[in-house]
Amino acid sequence: MPLFYFTRGEQTCMAISQSIMDNVTVVSFTIFKIIYNFSKNSEQFLQCCVSQVNPVTAGESRWKFKHPEVTNITGKVSDLDRFDAQFFKVHYRLANSMDPMARKLLELAYEAIYDAGLNPIELDGKKIGVFIGSGLSETENRGCYDYKTKHGFGITGVSKTMYANRISYWLNIKGPSNTIDSACCGSTVALEQAILAINLARDGKTKSFAENADGCARSDAINILYLQKARDALRVYGEVVKVKNQFISRIAGETGQVFGFNRDLSSLTLFLKQFYDEANVSAEEVEFVEAFGSASPESDKMELQAIEKVFCGNRTDTLLVGSVMSNIGYTDCASGITAMTKVLLGYHKGEIAGNLHCEKPRQDIAALRDGRMHLVRDNQSIRCTYTAVNGLSDITRYKSTIPRLLTLSSRQDSNLSKIFDDLKSRPIDPEELALLHNIHANNIPGHLGRGYIIL
Structure with missing residues (x-):
């Protein structure tokens, strides 16, 4: 909101x-x-x-x-x-x-x-x-x-x-x-x-992948991982196969990019497929996916659709999916290691912790309906084979490809002259021009003045 x-x-x-x-x-x-x-x-x-x-x-x-x-x-x-x-x-x-x-x-x-x-x-x-x-x-x-x-x-x-x-x-x-x-x-x-009122679960419950998902609760987290080469380790919780981070393009809405945890489905799917090709691991071998699960309806659906496309195409067994965010809330910058900690402790114990607050999983994903994918709602034993940990972040990047022709409107012509004089007095700011293009893409009621400038 x-x-x-x-x-x-x-x-x-x-x-x-x-x-x-x-x-x-x-x-x-x-x-x-x-x-x-x-x-x-x-x-x-x-x-x-x-x-x-x-x-x-x-x-x-x-x-x-x-x-x-x-x-x-x-x-x-x-x-x-x-x-x-x-x-x-x-x-x-x-x-x-x-x-x-x-x-x-x-x-x-x-x-x-x-x-x-x-x-x-x-x-x-x-x-x-x-x-x-x-x-x-x-x-x-x-x-x-x-x-x-x-x-x-x-x-x-x-x-x-x-x-x-x-x-x-x-x-x-x-x-x-x-x-x-x-x-x-x-x-x-x-x-x-x-x-x-914004993006927070009013009842403090993060309902990842549930039909009634309504935002995430915020939570604190401080976590540290100690990494060693396998030959030097005295204690091993799990073996790291591959880690990769990459910017995934946002969804292009009617009024510009849609921000938050929403990502372009095709771009996210391609990234995941390339990841497993580079790791030389078949996605069908992955037993459990520790998903992000932001509990925003659009983002949850997009993430599950990507998981379905990558992990469930030729699957013979059921893919288990969960999200630690449902257990403790959204831990912001600590989300990635928090999810990894849950998985490592699952390896140690031999069972993965179930999601909270998911009495009715969403039913708009085919793999959830036909059993190829299952949301873990009760603690469940795992074989401790391959596990995937997915993460998303809300990072803003600006890349301007906008021409230097700028069209504006205002209540009166004199205001346009002031705006144009100000723009000409400063170095070109691509971000500012992008915002102005977005503002004036549609008519603003009450604006009678019209004008343009080439910068």
Whole structure:
């Protein structure tokens, strides 16, 4: 489930993190957008930090007060009087009654989506959550109790519950939409709830290869293997035949590559076949496959399909398949050695540990239905012959083959000139151009300006 996470107060932040949950695809990068009292973007914020300049200055406050103990030396966000109500689907009168922070949240939501290389229209109708941390608001008090306001937009304009809901409405996204008030901890509580919503099994159960797989639980792991030449070893758990790592291309979706543990089936199958050819071992001789088993429905299916194609083509006995991730959760960088440790201990004991949380194995794999492949759900004896250990990783690589012709759109032509001037002032960044191509592959509603540049 993709998510948005915001904090409200002297700063406004947003992160987008995409994951796989239920039957929703996509996963990838994290982007943040920041406005502070002294900066309009993260670059200006960084410059202020490294230049060691104090941005908190005296000046006219947004509020009128006469209290002698209240100082006018504060940090102030700029451009609060500017807002494109039509673009964000906000009624003109409502826009004038909205809390300025609500308007800024909408603006930064768009900026962060854009910086992530996405077109907002791509999010339409998807299961995406919005989580906002918010605290006290002077604007809320004024909007609710100002008797001069008679048009009825005051409460909806300043209600904190609308901070998240308005973003969900604008993007037409269908996930949870929560504004969380936990005083000074509001931002971290919102972040905590947002993280729990993405690619994590809510019940702490990693249901590898199960029909009801819904993401993996995270877990810690520290493991070490001591390797020796066989002739020098005083104790042997297993013999290493071959180890190989290789980047496997991702799936090309309608809006670009699908990230996460999804891989192109044909590429993964080819890699496995070449591996066993190089090892001079027939895949049919492998007794047990310790699979990755991320418990995301798409990735699990892809992995089982590859195993079926490579190991079960001319098989006469049943291939056993399991995943230690179901037993202890996803251990991130330690996943590979964790899986190998399970196999080595299985060799030592003579039986392999069964998967947890797999009461109903998925039935969309032919080899599982006809018995050529079997998911080990109870501890099972093994002959300790050949065992395969598969691993997957979410590593991002960028390779640009995009021409230097760039087409863009914007709310108005003047914005295009600013973007083009900025692009011409810097060295070409292939990653940035790839993101811009992805953003503008489809029309962005409300963008009236069109233009192109050759870099």
